[in-house]
Amino acid sequence: MFRRSPGDAPLHRTMIPIIGQIAVDDSRIDETFIRASGPGGQNVNKVATAVQLRLALADVAGLTPEISRRVARLAGRRLTQDGVLVIAARRFRSQERNRQDALDRLIALLRRAAEPPTPRRATRPTIASIERRLEQKSRRAALKQRRRPGSDR
Numbered sequence: 010m011f012r013r014s015p016g017d018a019p020l021h022r023t024m025i026p027i028i029g030q031i032a033v034d035d036s037r038i039d040e041t042f043i044r045a046s047g048p049g050g051q052n053v054n055k056v057a058t059a060v061q062l063r064l065a066l067a068d069v070a071g072l073t074p075e076i077s078r079r080v081a082r083l084a085g086r087r088l089t090q091d092g093v094l095v096i097a098a099r100r101f102r103s104q105e106r107n108r109q110d111a112l113d114r115l116i117a118l119l120r121r122a123a124e125p126p127t128p129r130r131a132t133r134p135t136i137a138s139i140e141r142r143l144e145q146k147s148r149r150a151a152l153k154q155r156r157r158p159g160s161d162r
């Protein structure tokens with residue numbers, strides 16, 4: 010198993026912009042390379058092509074509590090109790106494509122959480138729809154009444 014931890018980061022720090030003031034320091038992303046299942050022939054048993062990205066939400070710059078709650082809801086089981094987001098990618102046969110896939114999915118998740126949800130607008134049913142509903146109810150009630158034993162209707 011190969012591993013790149015935050016301590017192994019290059020000397021220059023690169024910030025990955027998400028949206029607005031939200032950015033991720035790429036040196037805070039922990040990458041673990043593991044063997045993937047699936048296609049790959051003999052290569053699948055020799056090379057660790059699958060990648061597992063780990064990012065603590067506390068390390069994301071500009072993340073408000075509201076956005077981090079949305080990230081937690083969207084991430085589901087991919088978020089640990091310690092607040093670490095874990096994304097596994099094993100779709101491709103090459104390590105580099107899996108790394109890019111995992112990073113793209115991380116960015117997409119954070120961008121989706123950063124967008125504020127559209128507020129629900131309360132609406133009222135139209136008079137015509139109320140009348141249609143009541144007419145349907147009375148037709149259904151009449152049908153059931155006719156099915157009853159002893160009814161002469």
